[in-house]
Amino acid sequence: MRCIMWKRGENKVILMGRAGKDAEVRYTPNGTAIASLTLATEISYSDNEGKEQKETEWHDIVIFGKKAEAAGKYFKKGMMLYFVGRIRNNKWQGTDGKMRSNKEIVIDNNGEMQMLPGAGPRNTSAEGQGGIENHDEPPFPDMNDYPQ
Structure with a gap:
């Protein structure tokens, strides 16, 4: 049996689910595209x-x-999507002075994303799920925190 010794941990997440909204793209002052969307995953149990x-x-x-630009063009609400990324x-x-926090899945140059077969939009009943309300959004990310 072979033992692997890690010098550091690994931050990796794999998700497959349906887009809760169309991908929205915005740009940093230096022109880097950033797309955001929500993804619904579901588990069933007895x-x-x-x-x-x-x-x-x-x-x-x-x-x-570039992945953000592609997502903005193709990823629509209800599509089945697959992501490999990291948790941030x-x-x-917040505007009320209280500390807020959230977790997001980051897809950068090291990440993967795909539309899955039969991935066309479907009629979804969950409106406005996921994400953070606009008045309490985190500040625009510092691009020095992300690999280019």
Whole structure:
């Protein structure tokens, strides 16, 4: 048996789910594209009475560079999408003075993204799920924190 020794940890997440909204693209002052969208993932399980239950989790996805431009062009609400990225924790002070935080999945040059077969939009019943309300959004990311 071979043992692998890690010199450092690894931050990697794989998600597959449906887009909760169309990807929205904006640009940093230096011209780097940043796309954002929400992704719904679902698990099914049987409760103690044997009834099938479903739970939906919402994830904030942030995509950088050329991948962001492609996402803005092609990723629409309801599409089945696949992402490999990393988790980023954000903290900021809200307009009410309280500290806020969220987690987002970052897709940069090291990440992957795909539209899955049969990935066309479908009629989704969850409006406005996931993400953060506009008045309490984290500040625009410092691009020095992300690889280009």
